[in-house]
Amino acid sequence: MLGWTDLDFVNFALVDYAGLMNDYLESVDPALSLGTTVNGRVLECVDSDGTVTIKVVLSTQKALGFAQSIEELANNDFDFLNTPTIFGVKAQDVVGGAEPALGPAHLQATFTIANPGDPIPDIRIMYQEELADHLPATIDLRSTTVGTLPDGTQAVLKIQQVGATNEAGELVFTREIVDIK
Amino acid sequence: MKSLRICKHSLAAAFLLGVVFPLVAQAGPTPEAGCSKRPLSDFLSARIGHAGLD
Numbered sequence: 309m310l311g312w313t314d315l316d317f318v319n320f321a322l323v324d325y326a327g328l329m330n331d332y333l334e335s336v337d338p339a340l341s342l343g344t345t346v347n348g349r350v351l352e353c354v355d356s357d358g359t360v361t362i363k364v365v366l367s368t369q370k371a372l373g374f375a376q377s378i379e380e381l382a383n384n385d386f387d388f389l390n391t392p393t394i395f396g397v398k399a400q401d402v403v404g405g406a407e408p409a410l411g412p413a414h415l416q417a418t419f420t421i422a423n424p425g426d427p428i429p430d431i432r433i434m435y436q437e438e439l440a441d442h443l444p445a446t447i448d449l450r451s452t453t454v455g456t457l458p459d460g461t462q463a464v465l466k467i468q469q470v471g472a473t474n475e476a477g478e479l480v481f482t483r484e485i486v487d488i489k
Numbered sequence: 490m491k492s493l494r495i496c497k498h499s500l501a502a503a504f505l506l507g508v509v510f511p512l513v514a515q516a517g518p519t520p521e522a523g524c525s526k527r528p529l530s531d532f533l534s535a536r537i538g539h540a541g542l543d
Contacts, residue, residue: 326533350532353524363524364532428527428535 312469314486321486323373323451325413329399344370366415372408373453373465395465395488396455409455419445446472
C-alpha cells in the first residue's frame with residue numbers, strides 16, 4: 309500500500325484504496341467490516357513495439373483514511389503503528405472501538421511489465437524500489453475522507469497525488485496534496 | 490418565459506437520460522485496441538500485507 313505526503317512534507321496519509329485495511333478488519337472480526345468496496349479494471353495493452361503496458365483504474369467506496377504528522381513520525385523512528393493520528397484512526401484503533409473516517413478513493417496507474425501475462429508487481433515495491441523495471445509509469449490518486457480530528461472536531465482529509473516518470477525514469481509529481489480541513 | 494426555460498431543461502434532461510446515457514452504457518468499458526482485460530484480483534492480490542502496519 310502506498311502512503312502519501314504533501315509537498316511541504318508536513319502531513320502523511322494513508323487511504324485504503326485497495327481494501328486492504330478492511331480485509332484486515334474483517335479477518336479480525338467480520339462485524340468490524342467497514343463495507344469498503346473496490347471496483348475497477350486492469351487492462352494489459354501490447355504496443356506495436358512489444359511494450360506491455362498495464363493500466364489500472366480503481367474506484368473505492370468507504371475507504372478508511374487517516375493522517376499522521378511527519379514530524380511526529382520522524383521523532384518516533386517512523387513507527388507508524390504507535391504514532392498517533394492527526395486525522396481519523398488506524399485499523400487497529402477501529403478494532404479497539406474507534407470511529408473510522410471513510411470516503412471514496414480513485415486510483416489510476418500505468419506501468420509496464422516485461423511480457424504479456426507476467427505477474428503484476430506489488431504497487432508499493434514497484435513505485436518505490438523497482439520503478440526502473442516498469443517504465444514509463446504514471447499514478448493518479450484522489451480521495452476525500454470525512455472524519456474527525458483528535459479533539460473530535462469534524463474534518464475532511466483530501467489527498468491528491470498525480471505523478472509520471474520523466475526521461476530520466478524518475479517519478480515526478482505535479483500534484484502533491486495531503487490536506488486536512 | 491420561465492416555463493419555457495424549465496421545459497428546455499426538462500427536454501435536455503430527458504435527452505441525456507434517454508439517449509446519451511444509454512449510448513454510453515452500451516459503449517461500456519470495452520477494452521482499448523490492443524488491450525485485453527485482466528482480472529482485478531491480479532492487481533489487488535499483488536501486494537504485501539501492510540494493512541496492520543506492523
